[in-house]
Amino acid sequence: MRSRGLEERPGGSGAPGTSSLAALSRRSVESLGQTVATLPPKEATLVEPPEMSRELARALSSMGAKRLYSHQLEAYERVRAGENVIVATATASGKSLCYKIPAFENALENPSNRALFLYPTKALAQDQLQKISKLMLRGVHPATYDRDTPKALRAEVRKRANVILTNPDMLNVALLPSHDSLWADFFRNLKIVAVDEAHLLRGVFGSHVAAVLRRLRRVAELHGADPKFVLTSATIANPLELAEVLTGVPFSLVDNDGASSGPRRVIFRNPPLKDEEKGDRRSMLTEGAFVFSRLVAQGVRAIAFAKSRKSAELIYRYAADRLGPELARRISPYRAGYTVRERREIEGRLFRGELLGVVSTNALELGVDVGALDAVVCCGYPGSVASIWQQWGRAGRAKEPSLAVYIAGRDSLDQYLYENPEKVLGRRVEAARLTLENSYILGPHLLAAAYEAPLEDRDEEYFGYAYGAVTEDLVESGALVRSGGRMHYTRGDKPAWDISLRSADSGSVMVADREGEVIGAVEARRAPMDLHPGATYLHRGHAYEVEDLNLAAHNALVRRVPNRYYTRVKVETDVEILEESEKRDLPNGAALHWGRVRTTDVVTQYKKIQVQDSREIGVFPLDLPPTTFETRGLWVTLPPLPPPEGNTRPNFVEFLGSLHAAEHAFIGLLPLFAMCDRGDIGGLSVAMHRQTRLPTVFVYDGYPGGVGISERGYDTFEEAARDTLGVLARCPCKKGCPACVQSPKCGNWNER
Amino acid sequence: MSKDGAIRVLRYLLGQVSPPPFEYRLCSWNATVGRVATVDLESKYADGATAVGEVLRYLLGHEMSGTASE
Secondary structure, three states: OOOOOOOOOOOOOOOOOOOHHHHOOHHHHHHOOEEEEEEOOEOOOEEOOOOOOHHHHHHHHHOOOOOEEHHHHHHHHHHHOOOOEEEEOOOOOOOOHHHHHHHHHHHHHOOOOEEEEEOOOHHHHHHHHHHHHHOOOOOOOEEEOOOOOOHHHHHHHHHHOOEEEEOHHHHHHHHOOOOOOOOHHHHHOEEEEEEOOHHHOOHHHHHHHHHHHHHHHHHHHHOOOOOEEEEEEOOOOOHHHHHHHHHOOOOEEEOOOOOOEOOEEEEEEOOOEEEOOOOEEOOHHHHHHHHHHHHHHOOOOEEEEOOOHHHHHHHHHHHHHHHHHHHHOOEEEEOEOEOHHHHHHHHHHHHOOOOOEEEEOHHHOOOOOOOOOOEEEEEOOOOOHHHHHHHHOOOOOOOOOEEEEEEOOOOHHHHHHHHOOHHHHOOOOOOOOOOOOOHHHHHHHHHHHHHHOOEOHHHHHHHOOOHHHHHHHHHHOOOEEEEOOEEEEOOOOOHHHHOOOOOOOOOEEEEEOOOOOEEEEEEHHHHHHHOOOOOEEEEOOEEEEEEEEEOOOOEEEEEEEOOOEEEEEEEEEEEEEEEEEEEEEOHHHOEEEEEEEEEEEEEEEEEEEEOOOOOEEEEEEOOOOOEEEEEEEEEEEOOOOOOOEOOEOOOHHHHHHHHHHHHHHHHHHOHHHHOOOHHHEEEEEEOOOOOOOOOEEEEEEOOOOOOOHHHHHHHOHHHHHHHHHHHHHHOOOOOOOOOOOOOOOOOOOOOO | OOHHHHHHHHHHHOOOOOOOOOOOOEEEEEOOOOEEEEEOOOOOOOOHHHHHHHHHHHHOOOOOOOOOOO
C-alpha cells in the first residue's frame, strides 16, 4: 500500500472514490461565476516518524499511513523537547495529530499522565472522541466532559479518563473551581493542554479564554504540574502573538505545511445590479441557491455555507424549489438549533453519500467529519478570511480536484473581497486580537482565581500588568479581602458560575412572555437598543413586541405578534477622551490617536418598518436612560476648518456627512484586519469635538474595556484607509449604498 | 452622508491630495496654534496659509484652483 501522511481530512469515508466534479462541463463551470484562480496541487512533504511506542505506531499505521507530514514531526519533536507549540497550517492538514501524538505517547508511557483537549464546540469534541476511539489505543482512555455528560458517568470519567475532551466554558465552571477536590489527581498529572481552532479565540471570547488559561496554569502549578501547550490555528497574520497572549508563556511556531492538496478552482460571483444608482444587487441567497442547485443537479457533492440560520433555511428552500421533489430529497439544511439526533442523522446521510448536498451555517465549518465533498459555496463573507478558507477546506479529498465558490453579499467587505480576490488568496492581514487588560473581563476571573486559591502579589505573572489595579478595585469593593498577605474570596458561591465566556459583561436583561416564561436574554447594555418599549424582538423565527422594559429589575415583558414589522432605533452618541496612549501624525496636518474613551448612548427614537416592502410606518419618541461604558478607541483629528471668507461659509452639513461616510466605510472594512464583526465596532464623527476642538472621527471597541479592535485599527490605519478608499472609488453607486458608506446599524439611520 | 466627501476625507488623510492633482504638499500643520508651521518647498504657493485653506476647502467639497471662495 502506498504510504501517505497522517491527515484527518474528510475522505476516509465510504464515499465513491473519484471527484464528482468530473461530471461538470466547462460551460457549467463558467456559468457559476468568474474563475479568479486555479490553485495548483501540492505534493506532501513526508518524513519518517520518530521512535514511538509500538502501540502508537500500530494505531497510526492502521490509519493507512506510515509516515508523518513534516509539520507533524516538527511539532512532535518540539513538544517532546519541552516547548509550547502553535501549529498554523491549512485546513485538513492533520493539525490535531500534532497534539494527539505527544499526548498519546505520554499516556502510553504512563497511564497516569493526563491530557486536556479544548475545543470551541461540544460537537467538535464529540467528533474528535470518535476519531480517537477508533484508534483503539490500549492505555489511552479518552472521554468528553461537558454539559451533555450524564452526571452518573462524571465520577468515572474523572477517575479513568487520561485524555479529557471539553470546552473552555466547562473548564471555567467545572474543572477549575473543583481542582482541589474532584480534579486534584487530574491536575497533578496534567502534561499536555491542547487548544484546537485557536484562531476562534479572539475578541471577547478570546479574552475570557485567555483568563481561563491563565487560571489553568496557576492551578496546575499549585498541584506541581507544568503542562505544555499545543495550539492549532487556521492561517492568520499573528499566530505566535495570539498563542502567547492567550497563555502567557513563550511559544514556537510551526507553519511549514507538509500536507498535500489537490487542485482547487476558485470562483467569485457577484449578484448582478438591480439598480445601479442605488447600488442595489440581487439577493445573495437566491444566487447561492442557484449555484448550489446547479451543482447538485449535475451530481456534484456540495455544501453551501450561509451566514445565519435563517439564510441557511432560505437557501435550502430556494434550492429545493429549483431542483424539484426528487432531487430535493437529496439535500438538507443543517444548523445549530436542530436536535443532536437530527444533526447526527444529517451528518451520517452526508457521510454515506445518501445526501448530495447540504446547506449549513458555520456549524459545519469546524472539523466535523461529513465525508467526501467536492464543491463548497460560500454565501457571503463569514466573518474572517480564515473562515472562508475553512469553509472551502471542507471540499477536496486527498489529491482530487475541488471547487470553491464565493458569492459576495451587498456589504462593503463582501464587495471589497470580490473586487480584490488577492485579499482572500494572498497574504493574510487579519490578526486575532484579545486583551487581558479589560477589567470587566479580568475582574470576574480574578474572583474565580481567588476562589480556587487566595491570590498573591506574585500572581501578576499569570494575569498580566492589569492585575494590580484590578485586584485593588476588587479589594476596595469588598469582593476580595486582604489577610495574611493574600487576597481571599469570602462569598460562598462559585464566582466562575457568574461568568459567561461569550459576553463582555455579566449583566443581562431577561425577556419573558405574558405567561412569565423566559424566552431569551439580552446583554444589559444592549437592552435600550433591542428591548425598548415597542421594539420588535425576534426569537426562533417568531416576532414579539416589547411591552415593558424594566432596566432596574433587569427584565422585559414581550407579547407574541405577527411578523409584520421590524424596528430601528436612533441613538445620540457622545465620546469622551479619558486618556491618550498613542499618537502619530498623518499627512496634511491630521493626526491619529489611540487611547481610553468613555461612550454614552441615548436611544431617543425608533422607527417601525414594514417587513414586506420596507415601508416606514412611523417614528416614535423614547425616554430611556443613557448607557455609558469605558472602552478603547482610535480617533482621527483634522485641522480646523477655514474661517468664513466674505459671504462664503464652509458647508458644515456636507463636511460632517463626509466624515460620517468615511467613518462608516472604514468601520466596514476594519473587520478584515481585526477579525471581528462590524457590530463589534462603534463610531462617531463630529465637525468639532469639545475636547480636541477639531473635526474628529472616533472608531472604538463596542465592548466595555475594549478587546483590541481599535488598537489593530490604529496599527494598520494607513493600509485599512487605503483599502477603504478603494472600496469607495470602485463602488458603482452614485451617492452611497450599503456596499460602501451606509451602515446597517447606524444610530443616525444613515441620514446625516 | 456623502460618498464623494468620504473619498475626499480619505484621500486627505492618506496624503493623496498632493502632489498631483495638487502641486503642493503641506508638511506640518500646527493645530494648537492654528497656523502652518512649515510648507513644502515644492509648493507653488508662497503663502502657506493659502495652501492649507485650499486643501481644507477641497475637504469641504469645493473645487481647487483658486475658485474656492466663489
